[in-house]
Amino acid sequence: MATATTYGARDHARAQAGTRADAMPVVPARDWAEPPCEAGHLVWAETVAGGNYTHRVLARGTELRLTDLTGSACAHLLLFVDGRPWERLNVADTVKVQWNAHLGENRLLLSDQGRVLASIVADTTGGRHDALCGTSTLVRNVRRYGAGTAESPSPAGRELFKLAAAKNGLTPRDLPPSLSFFQGVRISEDGDVRFLGPAGPGASVTLRAEQDVTVLIANAPHPSDPQDAYVCGPLEVLAWRAAPTGAKDPLWDATPEGRRAFQNTADFLASRGIQ
Amino acid sequence: MTTSTASAPPAAPAVPATPATFTVAARAAWSSVVRAGETLTLTDLHGNQAVDFLVYDAADTTVRYSAPDTIHAQGGIFLTTGSVLLSNEHTPLMTVVADDVGRHDTVGGACSKESNTLRYGHHTWSQHACVDNFLAEGARWGLDKRDLVSNINWYMNVPVEEDGTLGIVDGLSAPGLKVTLRAERDVLVLVSNCPQINNPCNGFEPTPVEMTITAAHATHEGRAA
Numbered sequence: 001m002a003t004a005t006t007y008g009a010r011d012h013a014r015a016q017a018g019t020r021a022d023a024m025p026v027v028p029a030r031d032w033a034e035p036p037c038e039a040g041h042l043v044w045a046e047t048v049a050g051g052n053y054t055h056r057v058l059a060r061g062t063e064l065r066l067t068d069l070t071g072s073a074c075a076h077l078l079l080f081v082d083g084r085p086w087e088r089l090n091v092a093d094t095v096k097v098q099w100n101a102h103l104g105e106n107r108l109l110l111s112d113q114g115r116v117l118a119s120i121v122a123d124t125t126g127g128r129h130d131a132l133c134g135t136s137t138l139v140r141n142v143r144r145y146g147a148g149t150a151e152s153p154s155p156a157g158r159e160l161f162k163l164a165a166a167k168n169g170l171t172p173r174d175l176p177p178s179l180s181f182f183q184g185v186r187i188s189e190d191g192d193v194r195f196l197g198p199a200g201p202g203a204s205v206t207l208r209a210e211q212d213v214t215v216l217i218a219n220a221p222h223p224s225d226p227q228d229a230y231v232c233g234p235l236e237v238l239a240w241r242a243a244p245t246g247a248k249d250p251l252w253d254a255t256p257e258g259r260r261a262f263q264n265t266a267d268f269l270a271s272r273g274i275q
Numbered sequence: 276m277t278t279s280t281a282s283a284p285p286a287a288p289a290v291p292a293t294p295a296t297f298t299v300a301a302r303a304a305w306s307s308v309v310r311a312g313e314t315l316t317l318t319d320l321h322g323n324q325a326v327d328f329l330v331y332d333a334a335d336t337t338v339r340y341s342a343p344d345t346i347h348a349q350g351g352i353f354l355t356t357g358s359v360l361l362s363n364e365h366t367p368l369m370t371v372v373a374d375d376v377g378r379h380d381t382v383g384g385a386c387s388k389e390s391n392t393l394r395y396g397h398h399t400w401s402q403h404a405c406v407d408n409f410l411a412e413g414a415r416w417g418l419d420k421r422d423l424v425s426n427i428n429w430y431m432n433v434p435v436e437e438d439g440t441l442g443i444v445d446g447l448s449a450p451g452l453k454v455t456l457r458a459e460r461d462v463l464v465l466v467s468n469c470p471q472i473n474n475p476c477n478g479f480e481p482t483p484v485e486m487t488i489t490a491a492h493a494t495h496e497g498r499a500a
Contacts (some may be wrong), residue, residue: 092342092384092425095441097393101382102439112406112423114389127439132352132382134343139365158363173421175363177343187435191353191378193346223347257393264392 023049023234036065037240044239050232051153053160053218055167057082058209060274061244063121066217068182070233071201074222075181076135076157078165079109079117082212085170087111091131091177097257101187103129103179106251108258109207115265116258117213119245122206125199128184133193134177135161136223145230154230160218168214181205183222195224210244210265288415293490301481302470304408306415308333309458312491314372316455319430321482323446325469326429327385327405329413330360330368333461336418338362342381342425352435354379354427360456363424367459375452380428382435383443385409386471395473408467416463428469429454431476443474 001015002008025046026032032045043062048054050073058064066075081087090112095101097110104127109118123129135157141148148156150163161175182203184196209215219235221227245251245262252262269275290308291297298320299305309315317326332338341363346352348361355378358371387406391399409423430448435441470481 086420090384090390090425092382093387093390093393096383096443097390099442100439101435101441110390110393112387112389112420114387114392132343133347134341137344137363137365140344140348172337172363176424177341186437187352187439189434189437191351191435193350193352223343224350260393260396264389 023047023052032238035240036238037242041240041242042238043241044237046237048217048219048235048237050219050234051155051230053164053216054237055164055214055216056239057212057214058239059241060209060212061242062209062239063206063242064209064215064237064239065122065204065206066181067202067204067236067238068198068233069201069236071198071203072231072233073219073235074183074225074232075235076161076178076218076220077181078161078175078178078216080168080170080174080214081111081117082214085168085174085214087113087115088174088176089117089179091179095131097261098255099257101131102127103131103181106254108261109179110261114261115268116210116261118207118209119251120205121208121251122204125182125184125203125205128196128199128203129179129181129205130183130185130222131179132187133180133185133223135180135218136220140223155220157218157220160220161216164216164218168216180222183225185224193224195222195226208242208245210262211269291488293488295488297486299466299468299484299486301468301483302403303468304412305466305468305486306412307464307486307488309462309464309488311458311460314455314457314489315369315464316453316487316489317429318485318487319448319452320450320485322450322452323430323448323475323478324482324484325431325446325471325476326484327409327467327469328427328429329409329423329465331418331422331463331465332362332366332368333463336416336422336463338364338366339422339424340368340427342427346381352381354381360427368462369456369458371454372457373453373455376430376448376454378432378447379454380431380433381425382441383428383431383433384425385423385467386469391473399473402472403470405467405469405471409465412465412467428476443476445475446478
């Protein structure tokens with residue numbers, strides 16, 4: 001198609017519409033082929049390529065399912081309260097308050113303000129996730145893979161987070177330690193980090209937003225992944241309208257620390273006029 | 276043309292001449308620049324006193340201690356002699372060059388009024404906490420809440436069980452035990468001498484600690500090596 005003129009260039013661009021890629025958002029989300037919920041409730045449907053990132057603001061009560069399609073994705077995650085990003089995921093409080101370093105079903109993701117940002121409501125991996133090792137950096141990816149910038153074949157998770165943050169008005173100062181899903185890590189008695197690796201193709205974890213949150217996701221190899229090559233498969237991201245955890249839900253009362261976190265959250269939202 | 280004083284950065288506290296020794300009172304905050312090659316020695320004067328600690332690249336405080344980078348680079352969660360404190364850009368900030376204790380915490384983070392309400396109950400709300408120390412001391416250097424990240428707890432003992440269960444248990448330290456860190460570049464160090472009284476991290480009684488900055492190529496006592 002001739003692109004020497006503005007009319008030709010316009011026709012050329014418009015002719016690309018309808019092209020399908022392995023990694024892309026489906027817009028509107030309700031057009032996703034096999035929704036895990038009532039079709040009309042889907043609000044976000046995307047496949048994120050390995051070495052890429054995505055981000056959204058999710059309303060309180062939205063459920064977010066991440067799926068490791070090939071058994072080689074690693075979803076690095078950060079959460080910020082929408083509009084008040086200085087309240088954000090605090091990994092140290094998350095593991096300390098809940099007396100456990102592992103992530104899995106019924107675990108809460110806590111902010112630095114003693115409140116719940118999200119809860120983990122389903123997990124098919126048996127907890128093969130990681131709260132301790134964070135994500136990869138440019139310096140380390142250059143050393144390990146020869147490159148680490150976002151445009152390189154081996155982008156570092158932190159470089160991807162910086163871009164996702166910038167699109168939400170945030171800077172590298174705003175990026176605390178992150179969580180990662182699908183590439184498990186365990187700690188031995190002497191404190192050594194043991195890399196478990198993936199749970200397998202199709203593994204999924206579902207989070208529920210307990211406040212309006214900005215979600216940043218980087219899909220990049222775990223920093224302790226022992227493979228020489230940069231291997232990172234596609235990550236499926238689906239989100240749908242649902243309800244936040246309420247006082248009658250078992251999760252609300254599952255632990256005394258969690259109950260106080262839900263109570264703090266409800267109290268804070270009530271004083272802002274949010275029910 | 277005049278410069279708006281409102282936009283001027285806060286005047287940073289002076290960098291101390293070495294050797295310099297500071298006693299940090301129980302429950303108090305402390306901070307200093309430590310220049311490349313200098314060492315900072317922490318002394319647990321009375322034993323079992325957790326010292327919450329953050330370190331920044333003094334030339335660019337967006338580059339700051341990263342617990343996860345430090346953990347995955349050394350392949351373990353405990354700090355001791357030889358541990359390199361890495362930044363969020365995976366660059367070395369300080370190295371542990373001597374340690375009388377053998378195990379320090381990278382996982383538990385700082386206590387706060389907010390997290391205390393979850394861990395112990397709302398009756399603890401009025402108790403002083405490390406995050407308040409970090410906020411107040413950091414503000415002297417132009418840092419704010421966004422600059423606080425998961426910190427080191429010197430002398431704090433936080434084992435992790437096979438099922439992931441972790442907790443702050445009785446400390447391993449004793450009166451007079453030291454940890455010595457060498458600055459790998461000019462760094463800014465923020466310290467909160469932990470005021471927590473609801474768990475054993477301070478033996479339920481916060482006590483003073485001592486900080487000594489020693490010139491490059493000198494020993495703890497300031498003599499040429």
